[in-house]
Amino acid sequence: MNLTNAQEGIEYIIKDIVTDDEELDSFLFSLGCYSGEPITVISRNKSGCVVSIKDGRYNIDNQLAEAIII
Numbered sequence: 001m002n003l004t005n006a007q008e009g010i011e012y013i014i015k016d017i018v019t020d021d022e023e024l025d026s027f028l029f030s031l032g033c034y035s036g037e038p039i040t041v042i043s044r045n046k047s048g049c050v051v052s053i054k055d056g057r058y059n060i061d062n063q064l065a066e067a068i069i070i
Helices: 022-030 062-067
Strands: 011-013 038-045 048-053 056-061
Touching: 022 062, 048 062, 056 062
Parallel strands: none
Antiparallel strands: 011 038, 038 048, 048 056
């Protein structure tokens, strides 16, 4: 299941990041988004969702959300 299917307010553990784009992978890593880290969807909007990773909140688009496997 990827992050686009996650319910709001529930903490999930990231299992994998699935992308062929090295730049996208390094961007997610810089946010603290990698295997074993907890992630929570705070809210959703048309173009993506707001997530909580570590101590930060980030607005990510649907392409990024699809790459995050929980």
